[in-house]
Amino acid sequence: MSEHTPARREDGAVVRQTGAPPTPPGKRASWLPGPAQGFGVTFATMFKKVTTEEYPDVPKQTKPRYHGRHVLNRHPDGLEKCVGCELCAWACPADAIYVEGGDNTEEARYSPGERYGAVYQINYLRCIFCGLCIEACPTRSLTMTNDFELADDDRQALIYTKEQLMAPLLPGMEQPPHPMRLGNDEKDYYVRDPKAAVPVDALGLARTGAEAVVEERV
Numbered sequence: 001m002s003e004h005t006p007a008r009r010e011d012g013a014v015v016r017q018t019g020a021p022p023t024p025p026g027k028r029a030s031w032l033p034g035p036a037q038g039f040g041v042t043f044a045t046m047f048k049k050v051t052t053e054e055y056p057d058v059p060k061q062t063k064p065r066y067h068g069r070h071v072l073n074r075h076p077d078g079l080e081k082c083v084g085c086e087l088c089a090w091a092c093p094a095d096a097i098y099v100e101g102g103d104n105t106e107e108a109r110y111s112p113g114e115r116y117g118a119v120y121q122i123n124y125l126r127c128i129f130c131g132l133c134i135e136a137c138p139t140r141s142l143t144m145t146n147d148f149e150l151a152d153d154d155r156q157a158l159i160y161t162k163e164q165l166m167a168p169l170l171p172g173m174e175q176p177p178h179p180m181r182l183g184n185d186e187k188d189y190y191v192r193d194p195k196a197a198v199p200v201d202a203l204g205l206a207r208t209g210a211e212a213v214v215e216e217r218v
């Protein structure tokens with residue numbers, strides 16, 4: 001008997017029930033026999049709204065802020081936003097991210113500023129899609145998409161490389177390495193001061209919606 005079974009008082013004395021409550025013999029919840037009650041449940045279900053989803057033939061629509069597969073974003077000229085700082089890897093509670101930074105040179109520039117992410121991996125066997133990594137990223141390089149179809153029967157294939165995570169090149173973007181097109185230093189990429197930044201249109205780059213499309217972070 002549960003400790004929460006209420007006690008009752010009889011003739012001034014507290015009486016606690018110590019066994020199962022008595023069930024009246026032969027009493028049923030329905031006058032129908034048991035098999036008829038069972039078929040009744042089946043029959044009633046036939047007229048309920050069907051909730052079966054026809055996935056994968058009909059793709060599942062996620063909520064806009066769903067945390068799915070990651071993406072490494074680009075600047076409007078195609079340079080990578082990742083600066084190889086490893087903050088995402090340090091923030092990850094599952095130790096799912098591996099980053100090795102590399103030095104940019106004037107001959108081979110992959111991002112504005114000094115460094116870029118030379119090696120970048122996310123282990124989706126470990127990732128719990130908590131989103132702490134994208135919160136830690138100072139350049140909004142790392143964001144998350146709505147893509148959830150990550151299942152695979154090959155463990156190695158679930159360790160995504162930088163090439164798999166990089167956002168595609170949109171019109172107006174150029175495959176790195178290449179010189180900075182949006183200004184003379186990295187501030188022109190991050191400080192959106194209209195007086196200080198070089199006008200993008202003057203450089204002939206397609207800016208319209210480019211970042212918005214690449215940045216799928218919500």
Ligand code: SF4
Nearest residue numbers: 092127128130131133
């Ligand atoms: S979503 Fe969470 S678990 Fe996955 S890589 Fe980012 S911080 Fe790590």
Ligand code: SF4
Nearest residue numbers: 082083085086088137
């Ligand atoms: S994705 Fe962001 S936090 Fe991670 S290394 Fe690149 S710049 Fe740093």
